[in-house]
Amino acid sequence: MSKTDHSVAEIRATLQNWAEAARIFNIPVLLDHYTDDIRAFDAVIQTQFIGKKAYGDHWQACSQFCTGPLVFEISDPKIEASDNVGFCHCLLRCGGTDANGVEKTSWMRMTSCLLKEGGRWRIVHEHFSLPFDMESGKALFDLEP
Amino acid sequence: MSKTDHSVAEIRATLQNWAEAARIFNIPVLLDHYTDDIRAFDAVIQTQFIGKKAYGDHWQACSQFCTGPLVFEISDPKIEASDNVGFCHCLLRCGGTDANGVEKTSWMRMTSCLLKEGGRWRIVHEHFSLPFDMESGKALFDLEP
Numbered sequence: 001m002s003k004t005d006h007s008v009a010e011i012r013a014t015l016q017n018w019a020e021a022a023r024i025f026n027i028p029v030l031l032d033h034y035t036d037d038i039r040a041f042d043a044v045i046q047t048q049f050i051g052k053k054a055y056g057d058h059w060q061a062c063s064q065f066c067t068g069p070l071v072f073e074i075s076d077p078k079i080e081a082s083d084n085v086g087f088c089h090c091l092l093r094c095g096g097t098d099a100n101g102v103e104k105t106s107w108m109r110m111t112s113c114l115l116k117e118g119g120r121w122r123i124v125h126e127h128f129s130l131p132f133d134m135e136s137g138k139a140l141f142d143l144e145p
Numbered sequence: 146m147s148k149t150d151h152s153v154a155e156i157r158a159t160l161q162n163w164a165e166a167a168r169i170f171n172i173p174v175l176l177d178h179y180t181d182d183i184r185a186f187d188a189v190i191q192t193q194f195i196g197k198k199a200y201g202d203h204w205q206a207c208s209q210f211c212t213g214p215l216v217f218e219i220s221d222p223k224i225e226a227s228d229n230v231g232f233c234h235c236l237l238r239c240g241g242t243d244a245n246g247v248e249k250t251s252w253m254r255m256t257s258c259l260l261k262e263g264g265r266w267r268i269v270h271e272h273f274s275l276p277f278d279m280e281s282g283k284a285l286f287d288l289e290p
Contacts, residue, residue, distance in 0.1 A: 039223065039234055041254035044279050047236065047288045048254065065279070078184065080260060080269065082227035087258045089184055089270045091192065109186035109193065111256045111272045113232040115225060124225065125234045127256045129274030132284040134189050134210070139277040139284060143192045 007081035007121075011114055014121045015074060015088060023072045025063040031056045034123050035115065041127040043108060043139075071095045071105050076145070084116040091145055092128070106130060106141045152226035152266075156259055159266045160219060160233060168217045170208040176201050179268050180260065186272040188253060188284075216240045216250050221290070229261040236290055237273070251275060251286045 001009070014033065021029040031052055040049040042058065049055040077090035088111070095105030113125040130139040146154070159178065166174035176197055185194040187203065194200040222235035233256070240250030258270040275284040 041234070041256070041274065042276060043274070044276050045285075046276060047252055047290050078270070080230055080258070082230040085225055085227040085230045085232070087230070087232050087270070089186070089258065089272070107192055109272060109274075111186070111258065111270065113225070113234065113256065113258070125223070125232070125256065127234070127254060127272050127274065129186065129188070129254075129272065130277065131187060131189050131191060132275065132277065137283050137286070139282050140190075141282070145192050 003083050004081060007083055007086055007116070008079045010116075011079050011081055011086045011088060011121055012077065014114070014123075015077070015112060018123070019072055019074055023070050025059070025066070025070070027056060027059055027063070030059060035117075038123060039125050041125075041129070043128040043130055066096050069097065071097075071103060074110070075107075081114075086114045086116075086121065088112045088114075107143060107145055148228050149226060152228055152231055152261070153224045155261075156224050156226055156231045156233060156266055157222065159259065159268075160222070160257060163268070164217055164219055168215050170204070170211070170215070172201060172204055172208070175204060180262075183268060184270050186270075186274070188273040188275055211241050214242065216242075216248060219255070220252075226259075231259045231261075231266065233257045233259075252288060252290055 018033040036052050040055050049058050073093040075091045077088050079088045092108040092110045093105050094108045111127040112123050114121045115124050132139050163178040181197050185200045194203050218238040220236045222233050224233045237253040237255045238250050239253045254274050256272040257268050259266045260269050277284050
């Protein structure tokens with residue numbers, strides 16, 4: 001395995017662990033995947049969240065909105081990496097279960113940017129979004145990939 | 146200048162050239178900044194654009210919507226890079242001028258991921274978005290950074 005392949009495999013594992021923590025809103029484990037100076041562009045509410053404290057508070061607030069198990073599945077990840085800089089872009093099937101037990105999900109877009117420091121990959125930037133319709137200005141929740 | 150600093154400076158210059166081409170919708174120069182297999186998550190219309198042809202057609206379509214000079218200004222870019230893998234996250238003041246000559250802009254979020262191949266940095270992935278309001282589902286055009 002080349003150094004690059006090794007980095008790609010490490011990043012893939014890092015993001016799998018991160019997604020697993022997100023699914024159960026394990027905020028301490030989730031936050032351990034971010035650098036202290038993370039800059040996050042989330043899909044909702046405000047332009048950016050800067051720093052682990054602000055972003056952690058946002059994750060905590062998001063966990064209050066969700067009832068039932070969170071659907072949060074990485075699909076079609078493309079990862080590129082050198083020995084200490086890497087990124088991943090993928091789609092994310094994201095949503096929850098409504099009061100009648102029906103799963104409601106959307107295809108989100110996600111980009112993660114990572115640095116390896118002290119032998120460990122951490123996310124220094126992430127970007128989640130849905131595209132919007134140009135006429136209505138509304139987010140497009142029902143698009144297929 | 147270390148190898149990393151050198152890469153960061155090269156990426157900064159690459160994105161400045163790219164933004165300059167975007168401002169005047171110089172589509173051939175714009176497309177020359179992308180890899181053939183670019184995967185783009187744009188702010189509007191559909192989940193993803195895969196490949197230079199599909200994304201070029203989208204840029205071309207966007208150019209039809211714009212009247213007057215395009216505002217397209219990179220703000221607060223954070224760039225990390227090794228010798229052949231790099232990324233940039235920034236805000237983008239983006240918009241145009243209405244029929245009365247009044248500038249209408251929004252703060253978009255942008256992430257660019259680049260690879261250096263054959264001595265040149267090219268964008269292999271980019272992600273533009275606005276966050277949306279969770280109650281109305283509407284894109285938030287008037288947020289401050």
